[in-house]
Amino acid sequence: MGFTVTRRAQSLVGPSGATPSETLRLSIIDRVAGLRHLVRSLHVFARSRDRTATATESESESEPARAIRGALGEALVRYYPFAGRFVEGADGEVRVECNGEGVFFTEAAGNCSLEEVRYLDHPMAIHQDQLLPDPTPEIDPINLPLMLQVTEFTCGGFVVGLVSVHTIADGLGAGQLVNAIGELARGLARPTVEPIWARELIPSPPKLPPGPPPVFPTFKLQYYTTDLSPAHVNKVKAQYFESVGQRCSTFDVAIAKAWQARTRAIQLGPDEQVRVCFFANTRHLLPKDREPAGFGFGFGFGFGFYGNCFYPVTVTATSRRVAMGELIEVVRIIREAKARLPGQFAKWAVGDFEEDPYELSFTYDSLFVSDWTRLGFLEVDYGWGPPVHVMPFAYYQFMAVAIIGAPPAPQKGTRLMTQCVEKDHLQAFQDELKTFSSDASA
Structure with a gap:
């Protein structure tokens, strides 16, 4: 039909x-x-x-x-x-x-x-x-x-x-x-x-002298979606807590698994650098003394602000370290980068940087991750209840992307929506993620 x-x-x-x-x-x-x-x-x-x-x-x-x-x-x-x-x-x-x-x-x-x-x-x-x-x-x-x-x-x-x-x-x-x-x-x-x-x-630090125009390469990236099982995610969280004595989030586990699976699939040289980049909300890092009068509601500046207020957190490691290490070690790398966010944003705000962190480079060794589970879309209600499914389409052929979302209700778990590998690497990428999927045993 x-x-x-x-x-x-x-x-x-x-x-x-x-x-x-x-x-x-x-x-x-x-x-x-x-x-x-x-x-x-x-x-x-x-x-x-x-x-x-x-x-x-x-x-x-x-x-x-x-x-x-x-x-x-x-x-x-x-x-x-x-x-x-x-x-x-x-x-x-x-x-x-x-x-x-x-x-x-x-x-x-x-x-x-x-x-x-x-x-x-x-x-x-x-x-x-x-x-x-x-x-x-x-x-x-x-x-x-x-x-x-x-x-x-x-x-x-x-x-x-x-x-x-x-x-x-x-x-x-x-x-x-x-x-x-x-x-x-x-x-x-x-x-x-x-x-x-x-x-x-919003801070407005001095801009660096203009460099060459950005390069937008054209890849033939393939679309693939899978659901990560709660059992697998919780198992990694427990292992991380036992090893480090700190908690990690579902986001940390999902981004680590996607980055490791992709790194293994594309098979770069062991000493080549691979990167994962995500965009962290920085509303809570803006100076409180700059808050507009009457708009804080006790939550500090940012409550009600709807403009772009984020910082690109880029994590870099060798291909060997990401591909061959234990998954909890990849989680540790990501969490260490997140811990550096306040200092990096503060330096950027006063112009203390040599390279503009917002000038991104789009190469095949880089993965960009977006988390759609905490943006408020899953709570929207026009009068008939919240959505059963939210599907983003933030995909471009110059940008290897993984989006973290949720499967349609009432299913549980974490949905990973990707367009991040070319056809020659797709099967290997799928095989790596299947070990973490909802239909696999924990």
Whole structure:
């Protein structure tokens, strides 16, 4: 049977109330050239409960697409930069023109139930492009901070296709926004978290003299997804605690296993350097004396801040050390790098660095890891319960990537979504990860 999606309506959704008309400067992190790209994801909702319509909405208006569209307009009153456009000033610096033009929004319908397409579990029975917004030709997606598509299925469930430009928000910031939309869709008078722009409070150290333009190589990276069993992960955690006397996280174990499996699969020379890079949230490391008055809520600066606020933590070791060592030793390398984060970020903030840590190099010996389990997407509720599945698509042929997520509910464990090896290395990579998968014995 052919499963299809029909787009029923497309429009621009602007703020439902008055908003400032201004042009906002972005932080030095926002303006990192590599962040000017589209982050795409699908959020699958099984509609696990009926939604109670408020006194001001009819039954038809309480359907997912209409409810989310209305809540989006409300949310944009506070998050009004998302309704603007990226523009380039005379100095070449990208800014946000807050003109209220709006978010590109699509209402669509699928001709099947979510159960028939396995809640979009891999492999997908409906191509992702049908579930993500497809703007009209006169719209350049890279200039729109945000686009949404809500696809309703015959079972009453729905999928939210989210496309955002990383320049305006990091993962935590995007998660904060969609949670605010969910709260407003459920009838809350205002979001729990009050957003702040405050980009001027991000450190802005002196930039190094410009070097050569970045090189974006083209690899033929293969997509592969597997689920790591809780039993295996917990076993490594216990071994690490017994060996070191400290605890490690699921993230530490997952990133260590992915890095080791990939290093073994690509078979570089034993003394060649391999790298893994992940992007650590640094909101808690910003100076507390720079916190905007009235926005701390007792949590320090960063509570409500939705801009890019992270530091690239790069871990480097020889291929031999990663491939041949015990997994708990690879975990130790990663945790030692995480422990250096406060000092490295503090040095960067005052310009004490020889190489810009945000100028990344994309080579086959490097693995980039993103953790989607702590961004808030798994807690979003538009009135029918949280998502049963969240699928990110942050993949590029110049960047070997592993994304840590969760399998569809009610399954337990950790999902590893990768596009990080070429075809010649894929089977070896799969074989290494199978020793850690959910269907293997602990």
